[in-house]
Amino acid sequence: MESKRQQKFAGVIQKDLAEIFQREGSNLLPNIMVTITKVRVTSDLAIARIYLSFFNSSNNSLALNTIKAHAGEIRYKLGSRIKDQARIVPQLEFxxxxxxxxxxxxxxxxxxxxxxxxxxxQEE
Structure with missing residues (x-):
């Protein structure tokens, strides 16, 4: 069961990542829309598990691997957005x-x- 703190932090991450993917997702995955369906955060807020849905994608695993390859860059952009709200930027798992x-x-x-x-x- 997630605490209120985890849920609130997950909401912040989901909102900010959604904006990052909306603005810069076309650079990573042209012609594919990425939707963040759910974010789960560990109790120590060190790891964020991000669940993605891809629209207009013929190969979801390839799209996921592309995002995983750019996870460091995405984490950096997330960090610049949430630096005032969090002590550490969580590791991102997609x-x-x-x-x-x-x-x-x-x-x-x-x-x-x-x-x-x-x-x-049938009646007996």
Whole structure:
């Protein structure tokens, strides 16, 4: 369970990273929109796990690896934004948020189930 402090700090990181990706994301990933879906921060605020969703991307793992390769640069830009709010700038760990893909897959399964003919209930 995250504390209020962790949640508040995660919100600050999410907001600032969203602005960084909005302004400079096209330099890293042209024609791909990056959305930060969730940020989780460890209890000591030293590590931030950032969950990303990519729109208009044919290869999410390649996009994620590109962002991971520029993690130091992104952390530096984040640090310049939050330097007055935090003692240390957390290490950034990036992950793909596949929640939307999971929801789509489940929807297809439920649609398939609902289209199958029902077996008549047998009375014993």
């Amino acid at each position: 992950f793909v948020d596949d929640t939307s893909e999971y929801v789509e897959r489940m929807d297809k399964i439920f649609d398939k189930i609902s289209k199958e003919p029902r077996q008549p209930e």
